[in-house]
Amino acid sequence: MSARTAQKRRAPRDGIPLDPVAEEALERMARVLARCGFAPAETARLFKHICVHLPPALGRHGAGSSTQSDDAAHVLTLWFEEPEYLKDGQPRPLSVRGAAPSIEALVRRIQPGPRIGAVMEYLLATRTLRRVGRRYVPRAHAVLHRGSPRSQSARSLRILLGLLRNVEHNARPRSAGPSWPEFTVDCPQYPVRLRPAFDIRTDKEVLAMTRQKDAEMRRAESRRRPGEPTVPLSVGIYVFEGGRARTK
DSSP, X not given: OOHHHXXXXXXXXXXXXXXXXXXXXXXXXXXXXXXXXXXXXXXXXXXXXXXXXXXXXXXXXXXXXXXXHHHHHHHHXXXXXXXXXXETXXXXXXXXXXXXXXXXXXXXXXSSOOOHHHHHHHHHHTTOEEEETXXXXXXXXXXXXXXXXXXXXXXXXXXXXXXXXXHHHHTSOGGGOOOOOOOOOOOTTOOGGGHHHHHHHHHHHHHXXXXXXXXXXXXXXXXXXXXXXXXXXXXXXOOOOOXXXXXX
16 A cells, blocks of 8 residues: 555544444444433533544544455455365465455455455455465464554444444343343452463463354355345454443
């Protein structure tokens, strides 16, 4: 990506208009707070105050929400799962364009059909791929977002929206249908000295579980019947510190 292209994609000084993902996240967050009993007018007043005092440079890398992270992640799923894309159980180095096996052929299998240029730009910007001669091979099973502010900010918004959808779904009466899985375990006094080791173990365990779920969902997708209804489905796991909000 050229410097000129990067400059064009930086958010303007006053920001960019809200897109549908941002609007839905705001609407759902407002309803969550209203269900807690907080006055909507007070919520709006405080939110306006917070926005006015945000650092001007905070959104300089932002470009709104994007489905590129989902498309790129699914390309990796296919790359690691499809037999013709593996050699000795490991992903084969692929050329960008051309007939299968190629990255372009993988992208064509995703509906409604992302552009190969956009997916490659995302995979390269996040350093998810490693170049081998004229071909590319994944560095890991997952898209690597840290270090890429534009992709990380877009993905963060989509994660937030996913959590809010889960919360709102489970706020419905039981008669409306079964709950969506959402579990949290808490420890009020976890030793700081043990956090690094905890994170290393959790990363390995979560990666194993997500790879299992990814493969399970991919098998179901490949076995779907012609014309049967489908729905985008995601599974997320996260860790956070601070059981209580900071006081004023």
